[in-house]
Amino acid sequence: MVWWFDVPKVAFGEDALDELEQVHGERVVVITDSVVKSLGFPDRVKEILDRGERTVTIWDEAEPDPRVSVVKNAAGALEQANADLIVAVGGGSVMDTAKAAWVLYERPDIKLEALSPFDQLGLRAKARLVCIPTTAGTGSEATRAIVVREDETGRKFATINPELVADLAILDPELTRGLPKNLTAYTGMDALTHAVEGYISIWKNDFSDACSVQAVQMVFEWLPKSVDNPNDLEAREKMLVAACLAGMSFSNSQVCLAHSLGHSLGSVLRLHHGLAVGLALPLVVEFAAHDNPETAAHIAALGASVGVYEEEHEAAARAFANRIRDLQKRIGFPASMRDAGVPREKFEESLEQLVDYAMMDTSITMTPRDVEAEDIRRIYECMYAGTRVGF
Ligand SMILES: NC(=O)c1ccc[n+]([C@@H]2O[C@H](COP(=O)([O-])OP(=O)(O)OC[C@H]3O[C@@H](n4cnc5c(N)ncnc54)[C@H](O)[C@@H]3O)[C@@H](O)[C@H]2O)c1
Numbered sequence: 001m002v003w004w005f006d007v008p009k010v011a012f013g014e015d016a017l018d019e020l021e022q023v024h025g026e027r028v029v030v031i032t033d034s035v036v037k038s039l040g041f042p043d044r045v046k047e048i049l050d051r052g053e054r055t056v057t058i059w060d061e062a063e064p065d066p067r068v069s070v071v072k073n074a075a076g077a078l079e080q081a082n083a084d085l086i087v088a089v090g091g092g093s094v095m096d097t098a099k100a101a102w103v104l105y106e107r108p109d110i111k112l113e114a115l116s117p118f119d120q121l122g123l124r125a126k127a128r129l130v131c132i133p134t135t136a137g138t139g140s141e142a143t144r145a146i147v148v149r150e151d152e153t154g155r156k157f158a159t160i161n162p163e164l165v166a167d168l169a170i171l172d173p174e175l176t177r178g179l180p181k182n183l184t185a186y187t188g189m190d191a192l193t194h195a196v197e198g199y200i201s202i203w204k205n206d207f208s209d210a211c212s213v214q215a216v217q218m219v220f221e222w223l224p225k226s227v228d229n230p231n232d233l234e235a236r237e238k239m240l241v242a243a244c245l246a247g248m249s250f251s252n253s254q255v256c257l258a259h260s261l262g263h264s265l266g267s268v269l270r271l272h273h274g275l276a277v278g279l280a281l282p283l284v285v286e287f288a289a290h291d292n293p294e295t296a297a298h299i300a301a302l303g304a305s306v307g308v309y310e311e312e313h314e315a316a317a318r319a320f321a322n323r324i325r326d327l328q329k330r331i332g333f334p335a336s337m338r339d340a341g342v343p344r345e346k347f348e349e350s351l352e353q354l355v356d357y358a359m360m361d362t363s364i365t366m367t368p369r370d371v372e373a374e375d376i377r378r379i380y381e382c383m384y385a386g387t388r389v390g391f
């Protein structure tokens with residue numbers, strides 16, 4: 001069987017942003033959101049692009065967890081500018097807005113809800129895409145994935161297509177320097193979840209494994225430093241690289257149950273994506289390894305790469321889950337949904353909807369163990385209370 005490993009070209013390091021000057025494109029639209037705009041990065045990007053002969057427009061109406069209607073507005077801006085270069089400057093929400101708008105701009109006949117990994121989109125007939133992350137987590141700058149929300153229900157759905165990998169990713173640590181501690185922790189947990197899920201998904205492969213192992217090691221080493229000292233540019237750069245590697249891993253392998261649980265939490269309770277998947281991660285590690293020798297062995301090997309050893313594989317996987325909990329405690333990440341401030345009544349009245357949406361999420365099929373609605377319900381209960389999964 002033939003597999004493909006798709007990644008973008010990557011420029012990384014201090015002052016990597018200046019590389020934009022070399023990028024071809026005469027009619028450029030910079031996609032961003034109002035918070036990132038207020039930090040000045042899109043203007044800095046425009047300044048660099050303006051050194052060439054081109055027109056540059058900034059569109060700053062992206063929102064967290066973008067709705068399809070907002071994506072359509074962004075596509076309208078691309079159409080209006082007749083864009084031949086799209087530059088996304090922001091977190092995962094901005095990059096996904098740009099990627100999804102790019103699809104609608106090039107292929108107005110396509111419905112995002114119906115986009116499949118096998119569609120031949122023919123992207124790049126009109127424009128190319130540069131992604132510049134301002135958070136170190138989603139890895140969207142390197143992935144085939146987009147995550148958007150239905151307007152009517154608020155349900156988040158993920159879709160993938162190989163053509164959605166950006167042409168160029170620029171990782172410049174100056175752009176994540178000011179990221180607040182909680183967002184640094186949440187987005188860092190998203191990166192770790194991508195690395196771990198990319199390593200256990202049923203589509204894991206040698207290339208994704210290599211990216212995952214390096215990303216896991218880097219997150220354990222550099223995330224605490226990024227949280228402790230927001231101005232540590234070396235730590236910021238290492239976390240951008242770790243997040244990008246983790247994106248490369250899961251984009252070519254897939255995420256699984258922690259993302260299904262997390263997308264549902266993002267849809268129903270509007271939790272930040274990294275917070276939601278990070279709360280799920282240790283529980284999913286325990287669940288995936290339970291009475292499941294092959295996956296337990298994989299997780300034991302991943303744990304060994306950060307110095308977690310136990311003779312028996314399932315015990316090693318449980319020890320790795322606890323190592324993740326130690327890291328979370330170290331960076332001030334909540335130990336449960338309750339700690340994250342979700343009221344008990346709210347959780348209980350949302351539980352059935354949470355289970356339904358998690359079961360509908362496509363990533364669930366990549367989990368290396370069968371998952372029933374009852375398992376999901378029990379894992380959410382553990383996630384709420386901060387207890388372990390023993391089933
Ligand atoms: N396409 C993919 O491969 C992929 C992968 C994982 C997650 N996602 C999606 O990405 C979204 C989450 O992205 P995210 O975690 O980057 O958060 P985000 O993009 O939603 O941003 C969260 C908040 O942080 C602000 N922000 C961004 N950069 C900042 C900076 N440098 N300083 C201060 N504030 C800043 C934003 O304006 C926003 O208000 C979710 O919708 C998630 O589902 C996509």
Ligand SMILES: [Fe+2]
Nearest residue numbers: 138190194277
């Ligand atoms: Fe994620």
